[in-house]
Amino acid sequence: MGSQSREFQGWLGLDADSVKGNMKWQSYAPKDWEETDVDIKISHCGICGSDIHTLRSGWKPSDYPVCVGHEIIGTAIRVGSAVKHVKVGDRVGVGAQSDSCQNRPGIRPNKDEDCAECAQGLESYCARMVGTYGSRHFNGGKSLGGYGLYNRAPGHFVIPIPEGLDSADAAPMLCAGVTVYSPLKRFGAGPGKKVGIVGLGGLGHFGVLFARALGADKVVAISRREDKRADALKLGADAYVATAEEEGWAKKHKSSLDLIISTVSSAQMPLGDYMGMLKAGGTLVQVGAPEDGALPINAFNLIGGGKKVAGSMIGSPSEITEMLRMAADKGVKPWVEKRAMKDANQAVLDMVAGNARYRYVLVNEGIENQVQAAL
The missing domain is CATH 3.90.180.10 (Medium-chain alcohol dehydrogenases, catalytic domain)
Incomplete structure (x- = not known):
């Protein structure tokens, strides 16, 4: 004990x-x-x-x-x-996350029904999630x-x-890492897919690392300024887009990506242009959380091309375990x-x-x- x-x-x-x-x-x-x-x-x-x-x-x-x-x-x-x-x-x-209802009597959200999220191993979406x-x-x-x-x-x-992971490297994977790993894995960021990562910060740099580790055909890092280009390429990105400094970037990269993970916590980002980077049927997953909660979306950005916007939050214990094992096996180094x-x-x-x-x-x-x- x-x-x-x-x-x-x-x-x-x-x-x-x-x-x-x-x-x-x-x-x-x-x-x-x-x-x-x-x-x-x-x-x-x-x-x-x-x-x-x-x-x-x-x-x-x-x-x-x-x-x-x-x-x-x-x-x-x-x-x-x-x-x-x-x-x-x-x-x-x-x-x-520190706890969820785990379908315990007297704790689950609806005493007459099982918590579907916990039953499916989606504890991070339990209505009684404890941070x-x-x-x-x-x-x-x-x-x-x-x-x-x-x-x-x-x-x-x-x-x-797991052995093979330095503690200082493993620590940020437990939130920042799994926050991008979960949607990358769930939305199929593997072989045959072209993936964009919006924002090259704590979450975004993990996005580049994990998209590469999952075997995506192409990884594009997207940020405002040119000063992070060298970092993005060292992390494993195949290309870099500086939206505030690259003239005509939206047209140049139109309909080029299958999946975009947005780590930016701002309602001011050019969301319509990011949606334009998606191929028909593509998906943008928002993981950044603006303090005012605003995320304005033009309906025509969705209708034209049958595109989708999704959200994702942290990850379950099983996803964290899987991510850590992959990071150890593939030598992911944040x-x-x-x-x-x-x-x-x-x-x-x-x-x-x-x-x-x-x-x-x-x-x-x-x-x-x-x-x-x-x-």
């Missing part, structure tokens, strides 16, 4: 100003222990755009205090008796993330990390920059400024001494 005496400490956002470098290192109480849980000693935690939105209450008012971070890697140090796929000492991870932070567990405890020493999570969403956990506030500021190329990962090495020295 492992030792039960430990103090949960981490960087807490106390209000919307916390995103301005004002998180505070404090102790906090995790959810009450259940025998379905796993306690993890955190070694790495990626910084995700969702962390920024939550710290500043961008999508909705946050339930402060919050401890963000849902790209968690560490060692299982306590394992509940009901958890069979993890043992103490295993290297494990937790992504953006790794910013939510409430079914026992009433607040979900608290990975900018800290420990994380307690329901075991169903604790994923063993571009990450390690940052000390003690410097989390500065790393958040750098993330907000758009300086990440292309993912920051907080590293817990001697964290207790690091943080005390920084305070």
Whole structure:
């Protein structure tokens, strides 16, 4: 079972100003222990755009205090008796989701019907999905993330990390990676397909890597500025489109792609032109989430060519497991920059400024001494 005496400490956002470098290192109480849980000693935690939105209450008012971070890697140090796929000492991870109803009596959305999403292994679409932070567990405890020493999570969403993957590389795959892997796989981004990735950031660079790893015939990276062209080609893109600087790009690339994954969180993107890049019957999948939720679509962009717009959100435990195995087998190597956990506030500021190329990962090495020295 492992030792039960430990103090949960981490960087807490106390209000919307916390995103301005004002998180505070404090102790906090995790959810009450259940025998379905796993306690993890955190070694790495990626910084995700969702962390920024939550710290500043961008999508909705946050339930402060919050401890963000849902790209968690560490060692299982306590394992509940009901958890069979993890043992103490295993290297494990937790992504953006911490729980779902799993058709448990009294928890499923409709007590008279099974949850079709959980029954089909689509837990990320369960109506009672619990986020790794910013939510409430079914026992009433607040979900608290990975900018800290420990994380307690329901075991169903604790994923063993395969050998062959560096922990700093695996951490951002648990959210950013699976957010693009899931729709790429589901919508057939394999041999014979030409795939576009809109936005070359934390998610978009994974889009290029995974589209290539899945065997797409052609991968096109699409961004506003020319300055990311060299990076896109190094990541494995066959072509690059700089929409703000390349004259006539929409006409040049018209009807050339089978599938587009849009990672951009902006209602101002030229969505009609992106739709024009699709072949007849092609699909654009939106994974970026603008804070105002707006995504204006012209009906004629769909009607002409029988095109489709879809959405996708994170991924299920089975998809994460599959993605990690493929990444290990094929040597997928994301571009990450390690940052000390003690410097989390500065790393958040750098993330907000758009300086990440292309993912920051907080590293817990001697964290207790690091943080005390920084305070």
